[in-house]
Amino acid sequence: MTETSAPIPSxxxxxxxxxxxxxxxxxxxxxxxxxxxxxxxxxxxxPDAAARLRRLVDAAWPALEQLGLAPxxxxxxxxxxxxxxxxxxxxxxxxxxxxxxxDLKRNLLAELDAATPAGVVIAxxxxxxxxxxxxxxxxxxxxxxxxxxxxPPYLIPLVEVVGGERTDxxxxxxxxxxxxxxxxxxxxxxxxVPGFIANRLQEALWREALHMVASGEAxxxxxxxxxxxxxxxxxxxxxxxxxxxxxxxxxxxxHMLDHFGPSLKSPWTRLAAPELDKAxxxxxxxxxxxxxxxRTIADLVAERDRGVIAVLRATGRLPxxxxx
Amino acid sequence: MTETSAPIPSxxxxxxxxxxxxxxxxxxxxxxxxxxxxxxxxxxxxPDAAARLRRLVDAAWPALEQLGLAPxxxxxxxxxxxxxxxxxxxxxxxxxxxxxxxDLKRNLLAELDAATPAGVVIAxxxxxxxxxxxxxxxxxxxxxxxxxxxxPPYLIPLVEVVGGERTDxxxxxxxxxxxxxxxxxxxxxxxxVPGFIANRLQEALWREALHMVASGEAxxxxxxxxxxxxxxxxxxxxxxxxxxxxxxxxxxxxHMLDHFGPSLKSPWTRLAAPELDKAxxxxxxxxxxxxxxxRTIADLVAERDRGVIAVLRATGRLPxxxxx
Numbered sequence: 001m002t003e004t005s006a007p008i009p010s011x012x013x014x015x016x017x018x019x020x021x022x023x024x025x026x027x028x029x030x031x032x033x034x035x036x037x038x039x040x041x042x043x044x045x046x047p048d049a050a051a052r053l054r055r056l057v058d059a060a061w062p063a064l065e066q067l068g069l070a071p072x073x074x075x076x077x078x079x080x081x082x083x084x085x086x087x088x089x090x091x092x093x094x095x096x097x098x099x100x101x102x103d104l105k106r107n108l109l110a111e112l113d114a115a116t117p118a119g120v121v122i123a124x125x126x127x128x129x130x131x132x133x134x135x136x137x138x139x140x141x142x143x144x145x146x147x148x149x150x151x152p153p154y155l156i157p158l159v160e161v162v163g164g165e166r167t168d169x170x171x172x173x174x175x176x177x178x179x180x181x182x183x184x185x186x187x188x189x190x191x192x193v194p195g196f197i198a199n200r201l202q203e204a205l206w207r208e209a210l211h212m213v214a215s216g217e218a219x220x221x222x223x224x225x226x227x228x229x230x231x232x233x234x235x236x237x238x239x240x241x242x243x244x245x246x247x248x249x250x251x252x253x254x255h256m257l258d259h260f261g262p263s264l265k266s267p268w269t270r271l272a273a274p275e276l277d278k279a280x281x282x283x284x285x286x287x288x289x290x291x292x293x294x295r296t297i298a299d300l301v302a303e304r305d306r307g308v309i310a311v312l313r314a315t316g317r318l319p320x321x322x323x324x
Numbered sequence: 325m326t327e328t329s330a331p332i333p334s335x336x337x338x339x340x341x342x343x344x345x346x347x348x349x350x351x352x353x354x355x356x357x358x359x360x361x362x363x364x365x366x367x368x369x370x371p372d373a374a375a376r377l378r379r380l381v382d383a384a385w386p387a388l389e390q391l392g393l394a395p396x397x398x399x400x401x402x403x404x405x406x407x408x409x410x411x412x413x414x415x416x417x418x419x420x421x422x423x424x425x426x427d428l429k430r431n432l433l434a435e436l437d438a439a440t441p442a443g444v445v446i447a448x449x450x451x452x453x454x455x456x457x458x459x460x461x462x463x464x465x466x467x468x469x470x471x472x473x474x475x476p477p478y479l480i481p482l483v484e485v486v487g488g489e490r491t492d493x494x495x496x497x498x499x500x501x502x503x504x505x506x507x508x509x510x511x512x513x514x515x516x517v518p519g520f521i522a523n524r525l526q527e528a529l530w531r532e533a534l535h536m537v538a539s540g541e542a543x544x545x546x547x548x549x550x551x552x553x554x555x556x557x558x559x560x561x562x563x564x565x566x567x568x569x570x571x572x573x574x575x576x577x578x579h580m581l582d583h584f585g586p587s588l589k590s591p592w593t594r595l596a597a598p599e600l601d602k603a604x605x606x607x608x609x610x611x612x613x614x615x616x617x618x619r620t621i622a623d624l625v626a627e628r629d630r631g632v633i634a635v636l637r638a639t640g641r642l643p644x645x646x647x648x
Binding site for chain 1: 347348383384387390391392423424451452474475476479480481482484509511513515517518519521522523524525526527528529530531532533534535536537538540541542543544545546547548549550551552553554555556557558559560561562563564565566567568570571572573583584587588590591592593594595596597598599600603604607608611612614615622625626628629630631632633634635636637638639641642
């Protein structure tokens with residue numbers, strides 16, 4: 001750790017970010033931070049890292065310009081460094097996006113910890129490793145957090161933030177505030193679970209899809225169309241829980257569970273269902289009520305319909321002129 | 325069956341639809357067919373069925389007007405009949421949307437079969453029962469098909485069409501063409517599988533979500549946000565298979581499977597994974613190539629980005645102005 005390091009800024013005042021790893025995710029983070037007006041130093045051990053990062057940023061930039069750049073944002077505020085040390089030497093936040101290999105992550109996070117100014121938070125883009133398993137080699141593991149993005153990080157808002165057993169809760173809070181200030185949408189988990197939240201949900205769907213391909217039940221193209229023409233249109237607007245609540249009509253989630261609860265026993269997926277006991281039933285109904293936050297079922301239906309129409313219109317997928 | 329029935333029109337020329345069942349799905353079908361310019365006769369045994377259908381159609385109509393009605397379409401072209409026989413007597417297509425109970429469906433489909441003019445196709449909105457199990461009581465089961473919609477049927481394009489063991493393949497083809505003419509997006513399955521395609525994928529995600537709520541790993545609200553702020557934004561644009569191919573960077577799905585294949589062994593969901601053997605690997609890679617249909621990874625990235633930006637803009641969810 002550098003002895004002469006400046007005081008840690010507040011999450012909202014940080015301006016200098018280091019990105020380590022120049023793959024699809026690392027490059028996407030670089031593009032995001034540049035577009036949001038940060039100075040970015042990036043490093044990757046691959047010999048063509050600088051050219052690759054430039055290609056990734058160039059490919060993303062038109063989209064980012066359309067979305068609106070932060071004042072002063074420039075693709076020229078990227079410096080690709082020759083060494084890891086140079087990348088992090090003056091960083092106020094570090095985002096690690098190395099390949100998904102546990103040993104590699106362990107050693108790299110220890111190396112980053114050794115080279116980064118004291119107190120600066122270091123986040124890993126890992127898709128599913130608990131930080132507890134990755135922070136084992138670091139001298140000061142308290143500042144190591146998971147900050148898991150979704151591809152592409154410059155467009156998909158979600159970041160899942162969670163610490164490991166040896167992480168300082170203050171580092172988790174700092175990272176969550178930093179990401180929010182950087183224009184991301186944050187979910188902070190209060191416990192470690194492999195795959196976090198969204199990847200567990202995605203992985204369940206992905207595994208069922210692979211089973212269907214393996215058994216010849218559906219083609220890859222059928223699977224993709226079944227989502228983009230079906231539930232995917234709703235999920236851009238409203239998550240799976242509230243979406244299902246609307247299937248219950250005026251009775252909402254309680255009616256839906258009464259009506260479709262028995263289908264949990266049906267062989268509709270290879271995933272075994274939890275017992276829909278009173279505690280789970282009540283938790284789901286109460287959770288939907290909380291999420292609805294005062295909106296009636298009719299309000300939610302109107303909101304979903306407006307959203308789906310906006311998506312259909314924006315993506316040129318209005319239904320055909322129809323029968324007449 | 326009526327002896328005096330008119331000849332069956334081609335699927336594109338059908339104009340008179342009967343809808344049986346006035347719940348969320350049945351009402352949604354009524355709204356859809358009315359908006360696409362059909363004459364609709366509807367029946368439901370509930371004493372308040374007419375008022376309920378009127379409410380459902382009235383709630384959907386502003387959305388349908390925004391989307392653009394077919395010429396001549398009118399909410400006044402709905403007739404709620406006093407009996408099932410009156411509803412189907414002159415129908416050129418019948419859509420059954422009764423509650424999801426197997427015995428009820430069996431008996432109702434037999435009753436509809438007896439009352440509907442010979443040769444007219446009768447489709448069930450069932451969420452997951454194979455038609456083979458539902459057509460057991462019908463005298464002429466050859467015309468009975470599954471036509472499974474998604475809520476709300478007046479906005480979500482997808483319909484899954486599949487026959488049972490005793491269904492005439494011509495009835496499946498007729499139904500698929502009819503739905504296409506009625507502005508729907510059709511996937512025809514060539515075999516029966518419980519839950520069809522999209523509900524199997526949804527159900528896997530739903531069960532994993534229920535496990536997470538039951539174990540306290542995530543709240544209902546976390547689960548919904550993890551989708552709407554994350555993968556849900558992509559799934560309105562591109563299905564889970566092509567989406568994952570883009571995570572492989574310039575190497576596409578093959579690189580993605582090399583990189584994330586091992587995570588199939590990870591406890592990221594309670595759903596057991598299939599063996600990623602060479603046959604499955606090849607099927608997934610080839611399926612993605614087929615689905616890409618000549619588009620390069622760069623083309624697909626640009627297409628996804630345009631789509632996600634359109635969705636973010638249309639739904640008022642552009643990322644914040646950012647750091648500066």
